[in-house]
Amino acid sequence: MGTKQALSRRVSIVGVGMTRQGAHGDADGQALALQAFRSAMEDAGIRDKHRIDGLLGAKQFDGSGIDPVLFSRAAGITPSITGALDYATAAFTLHYGAALIASGACDMLAFVYGRNPPGSMVELSGAQEYDLVHGFFNAAAVHGLSWVEHMHKYGTTTDVLGRIAVQSRRHAELNPDAAFREPMTMDDYRNSRSMIWPLREYDVCRMSGGAAAIIMASSEVARDCAKLPIDFLSIGREATHALERGVQMSFSPERRAARQLYEAAGIGPQDVDVLFPYEATTVAAVAALENYGFCEPGGCEAFVGDGSRIGINGDLPMNTHGGHLSGGYLIGLTHHVELVRQLRGECGPRQVPDAKVGLYASGGGIRAQFYHAATLFARGDWNA
Amino acid sequence: MTRAQAIPGEHVRIAMDAWTEPYWLAAKAGRLVAPRCAICGTFRMPPGPFCPECQSQQIDWAELSGEGVLFSFAVCHRSPFPGKVADFTYVPAVVSLPDAGGVRLVSNLIDVEPESIRIDMPLQVVFSEIAGGWKVPLFRPTRGS
Numbered sequence: 001m002g003t004k005q006a007l008s009r010r011v012s013i014v015g016v017g018m019t020r021q022g023a024h025g026d027a028d029g030q031a032l033a034l035q036a037f038r039s040a041m042e043d044a045g046i047r048d049k050h051r052i053d054g055l056l057g058a059k060q061f062d063g064s065g066i067d068p069v070l071f072s073r074a075a076g077i078t079p080s081i082t083g084a085l086d087y088a089t090a091a092f093t094l095h096y097g098a099a100l101i102a103s104g105a106c107d108m109l110a111f112v113y114g115r116n117p118p119g120s121m122v123e124l125s126g127a128q129e130y131d132l133v134h135g136f137f138n139a140a141a142v143h144g145l146s147w148v149e150h151m152h153k154y155g156t157t158t159d160v161l162g163r164i165a166v167q168s169r170r171h172a173e174l175n176p177d178a179a180f181r182e183p184m185t186m187d188d189y190r191n192s193r194s195m196i197w198p199l200r201e202y203d204v205c206r207m208s209g210g211a212a213a214i215i216m217a218s219s220e221v222a223r224d225c226a227k228l229p230i231d232f233l234s235i236g237r238e239a240t241h242a243l244e245r246g247v248q249m250s251f252s253p254e255r256r257a258a259r260q261l262y263e264a265a266g267i268g269p270q271d272v273d274v275l276f277p278y279e280a281t282t283v284a285a286v287a288a289l290e291n292y293g294f295c296e297p298g299g300c301e302a303f304v305g306d307g308s309r310i311g312i313n314g315d316l317p318m319n320t321h322g323g324h325l326s327g328g329y330l331i332g333l334t335h336h337v338e339l340v341r342q343l344r345g346e347c348g349p350r351q352v353p354d355a356k357v358g359l360y361a362s363g364g365g366i367r368a369q370f371y372h373a374a375t376l377f378a379r380g381d382w383n384a
Numbered sequence: 385m386t387r388a389q390a391i392p393g394e395h396v397r398i399a400m401d402a403w404t405e406p407y408w409l410a411a412k413a414g415r416l417v418a419p420r421c422a423i424c425g426t427f428r429m430p431p432g433p434f435c436p437e438c439q440s441q442q443i444d445w446a447e448l449s450g451e452g453v454l455f456s457f458a459v460c461h462r463s464p465f466p467g468k469v470a471d472f473t474y475v476p477a478v479v480s481l482p483d484a485g486g487v488r489l490v491s492n493l494i495d496v497e498p499e500s501i502r503i504d505m506p507l508q509v510v511f512s513e514i515a516g517g518w519k520v521p522l523f524r525p526t527r528g529s
Contacts, residue, residue, distance in 0.1 A: 141458050141476045144459075148503065195460075197458060
């Protein structure tokens with residue numbers, strides 16, 4: 001059992017679980033999240049559910065999502081700490097959970113999330129935010145604007161975005177739990193509807209239903225669990241009011257989050273075996289390539305090439321489960337499930353050979369504030 | 385060719401407080417203003433209670449020329465009010481304000497063919513009516529540019 005006296009314990013992911021992503025009829029998000037939680041507990045080999053002493057949930061802006069208190073009641077657990085963040089996509093919440101474990105406040109903590117949203121977007125009428133008045137209600141508008149700026153500055157085109165979309169779909173074809181699996185070509189991409197120029201339909205992730213759960217523990221507790229623990233190596237964070245002042249929104253020549261991440265781990269981008277960018281749109285994926293040092297600023301198009309480089313057998317396999325774009329949108333959680341399974345070697349036909357170090361990178365925005373959060377994960381023998 | 389339009393004003397409602405009210409009152413009167421710190425002179429946008437440089441709450445509301453420079457933009461063709469308003473073309477934009485220290489304003493471009501929009505193009509403010517008799521500052525290309 002863990003000891004709660006230390007304030008700087010190491011943290012590992014010990015269990016992951018998810019439902020299939022896609023159509024789920026009338027099932028509600030909490031019912032799906034309960035399924036994912038059970039499978040994550042089985043994955044970790046935890047028979048006594050009362051060992052979970054922290055439970056984190058997350059909500060969307062429309063109020064849908066998982067309330068951690070109601071979920072705990074439904075799951076029949078009594079964690080000593082429950083919570084949900086204002087901006088709660090996967091890295092932000094997992095960093096909070098990791099801090100709770102590292103501090104000794106919890107020994108074993110679950111992050112659960114599930115949703116099955118109605119298809120339509122929340123209408124703008126009644127929006128009380130300054131930037132919503134002008135139609136900035138969707139990540140695609142902000143990302144589109146960033147890509148216009150990128151094309152202007154570097155002479156890039158939307159072709160690189162298409163390569164990302166097509167490669168994501170190829171990965172989803174290998175993943176039975178992915179939401180969108182019909183084959184897609186570059187012609188399909190080029191012929192898809194213009195959504196928010198310069199972005200097309202296939203640049204933007206679609207809503208889907210599903211759930212996932214991540215169980216974390218102190219690395220000492222993790223040794224009792226069934227599977228190979230996947231350790232947090234380092235965390236990188238950044239926030240900026242970039243919309244009104246300062247640097248570009250999605251792209252910045254100097255990312256504080258990336259520097260913090262690599263310096264704390266003592267490694268660099270060349271040591272990353274598999275990359276998981278959180279992509280509400282394809283722009284976020286190419287931004288991760290530049291922001292996290294896999295290529296020079298402006299170099300994403302040359303780096304991605306025909307897309308094979310970011311494929312399963314490429315130099316830098318990326319979103320091997322299909323990402324949000326083809327795997328289904330679940331606030332970055334399916335990315336973490338896949339990352340853990342890749343580092344354990346459980347991914348079958350889409351397994352990256354000998355993957356030991358994985359990087360998850362996300363950006364997001366709310367109220368004209370932009371955030372970056374990234375984590376380096378590794379299996380215990382990564383530097384053996 | 386579809387010209388960029390304003391978001392239908394009857395669907396746009398603003399909320400305001402003591403710190404934003406002068407901005408909206410000026411817009412209603414057809415004037416573009418920006419809060420400038422009365423102590424250190426730093427402009428800020430959106431309007432808010434504290435200077436980001438010196439945390440003073442004293443504000444001079446600077447009258448601006450209404451000239452802007454396009455920082456970046458996107459072109460949307462889908463209605464933000466599905467089922468209520470048919471699809472139309474609108475252009476979310478970030479506009480730098482040279483006479484407010486380069487501070488940026490989130491707005492929309494109107495009266496322009498999307499194909500002719502270019503980063504760094506000069507813009508001029510125009511005021512468009514929204515719900516409750518208020519007006520919102522939008523931008524169009526400067527004539528003759």
